[in-house]
Amino acid sequence: MRESLARLGFQESVASEADVAIINSCTVTGKADSKTKRLIRKVKKDNPETKIFVTGCYVVFDDDIETVQKMPEVYKIVPNESKMELPRILGDLYGREGSRPREEEKVSGFDSHTRAFLKIQDGCDRKCSYCKVNLVRGPSRSKEKGKIIDELVQLVDSGYKEVVLTGICLGSWKGEKGEGLSDLLSEVDALGGDFRIRLSSIEPDCIDEGLIDLLAGSKRVCRHLHIPLQSGSDRILKLMNRKY
Known part of the structure; x- marks a missing residue:
């Protein structure tokens, strides 16, 4: 998405100075939902003029979409299944011409990352x-x-x-x-x-x-595993519906 926006002439900026803020939300648990709402309010408080677009996993179900729609800070919701349409939406909004993203577009680079x-x-x-x-x-x-x-x-x-x-x-x-x-x-x-x-x-x-x-x-695959054990209690694991 970042690369598609860059091809349309958009530049990255800090949220406090941006014309548009895209919040790509997470919704693993209720805590993640609350963090998304707090972030939306903070971005708008720091930059009242910015247009906030919300996408990601939090805006999938109708009840959650309705909750976000009621937030006055939000300019537009783009459902998760349509998130790759954001460059087109912003391009049309600001009159930018250029290539449009494909659903399976490859990421060619990672700014500020060595991996x-x-x-x-x-x-x-x-x-x-x-x-x-x-x-x-x-x-x-x-x-x-x-x-x-x-x-x-x-x-x-x-x-x-x-x-x-x-x-x-x-x-x-x-x-x-x-x-x-x-x-x-x-x-x-x-x-x-x-x-x-x-x-x-x-x-x-x-x-x-x-x-x-x-x-x-292997000489190429790192001998490192990040394993989410979740709990050492069989009772808790059963309540969590974990299968080990």
Whole structure:
């Protein structure tokens, strides 16, 4: 989205000086919803003239959209499924001509980052009692292996030495032929080039012997796992509807 806006001539600015503020919201829990509303109020307080556009996971369900619509600080809501239309909407609003984004547009760079991030999975099939990500992001969906390799090569060619593979539920990635995450990493491990791979957060029940063996023997994949254990109590885990 940032790259699409830049091609239309928009420039990034601090919120207190911006003509437009885009708030890409999160809605894992009720606490995240409250943070979004506080941020909306703060941005408008610091810059009364800014036009605030709200998108992201918080504005998916009708009740939540209605709540945000009642906030006088908000200029416009763009539902999460339409967020990639924001460059077009702003381009039309300010009379900017240029290319429009595609739904699966690749990110070619990460300003102020020494590492790149490559999203390979979206959605979640889990039904944790405290979380509504599975409701707002839909079922688990995996990016095709060929597209992942192509985007990875593009990032490495752009000079990134470390690429972090990310996903809503990263360990749920599945290839077109039923391959799992360790199979994907094996192919990545065999690629040429001077770079390394890091995994973002991964569920403990997604870590199998194949993944452990690959990490132990790989010269490219970082031997590092960020594991959300959530709780050490079986009773609490059961109440949370965690499957381990």
